[in-house]
Amino acid sequence: MTTAPPLRIVLADDERMVRTALRAILAAEPDLTVVGEAATGAEAVSVVREARPDVVLMDVRMPEVDGIRATERILAVSTEQPPRIIVVTTFENDSYVYDALRAGAAGFLLKRADADTLVQAVRLVARSDTLLFPSAVRALAEEHARAGAAPPAWVARLTGREGEVLRLMAAGLTNAEIARRLAVGPATVKTHVAAVLAKTGARDRTQAVIAAYEAGVMNIR
């Protein structure tokens, strides 16, 4: 009862071998058809515009225009029914995952995924508004939850007390309030604040708070 026409697919990857492998895998499935290939992001945009595929397998790292930007452009120019774009990457710890999501990618897949996973991913993405995620995303979600990437070096250089003071600064307390909270004198707090400013390279407490937030020191909501 497979009355549906085959799914139209475009492959975008700068490595010919990868494209060939993907094409071989997809060609084995009767309900999937590769209708175009692209070796650069720019090429991907034009190929997609002409071929009007249902699904695009988009590599992240490509010359000229990377996969993320190509995804953005494709979704920006596609008027009626935009193709569903699966972003493909090699490494789990690529921070591209969130960028890809933001760009509007429908899915995310690792290159080391086996053939079965690949074709099922393509079918699933084409069928429903469902995103595919590798296990990488879980780690990324956790990382992202505690606010992004690697903490700066200065975090380690802060002493325990200085860290406490910085957290209270980033909670919006004045020096006097911090002093009361820590049950020490205001002068002591000033000393710690000065140390924090020196170690964070901040000019004033505002910049220190910014550094704290962007370092993710303020996690555990």
Place this chain on the structure above:
Amino acid sequence: MTTAPPLRIVLADDERMVRTALRAILAAEPDLTVVGEAATGAEAVSVVREARPDVVLMDVRMPEVDGIRATERILAVSTEQPPRIIVVTTFENDSYVYDALRAGAAGFLLKRADADTLVQAVRLVARSDTLLFPSAVRALAEEHARAGAAPPAWVARLTGREGEVLRLMAAGLTNAEIARRLAVGPATVKTHVAAVLAKTGARDRTQAVIAAYEAGVMNIR
């Protein structure tokens, strides 16, 4: 050539009709077998421990223990090969998505997903370390990217200029620097800063910057 044994599945949902419907859908597939049902989170934990399924379809909202906590407990106690847990929810805007991920869920699915999507999701999750995501996740990822949930009311009340000033404050600039950047007088900046403080309810510029960060005003990295 399907020599593989059928996938063992446990259904956890407090509504009997949902369980029945899921069971009916899955029973139609020869390679899927429902080996247990649970109506509460606590029950789910014990059922999973006994039935040792490959995949668990876990509802979020359940009496006693919700699906998230049940997921945590299952993955905490499972020693060797933990089951892959797909969290199922009704609404797209559930903030459970990230909680589910953090709890270690392998997938995420909407209840309005069609039967095909469901069974393919189960197979895909069982086969690879791949997560399934509904379109809800994209919105959530965007929300999460601009730092969580709904922006406070005061954001809308800021005028254009005040928003600019707040952004520059949150970039660590002094009033004088902001004035130079905006090509206006320092007194003007002070007026805007005062308005920002009043509207954000902040006591000083530090608290205003904190409010800006937590409101997600500082997006676009």
Place this chain on the structure above:
DNA sequence: CGGCCTCTCCCCCGCGCGGCGGAGGACGAT
């Protein structure tokens, strides 16, 4: 033992900041 670090606290000084009130001009809505 004598450094070294951390935490504690003190002084003085300058200044950026925030609170207060006032004011003028541009613009759009009623």
Place this chain on the structure above:
DNA sequence: ATCGTCCTCCGCCGCGCGGGGGAGAGGCCG
């Protein structure tokens, strides 16, 4: 034409903040 909003700027004042320097107590380690 009048009102409200927004942007622009002015003065004055008090204070919290940051810079600079010094100093004592306790702990760790070579």
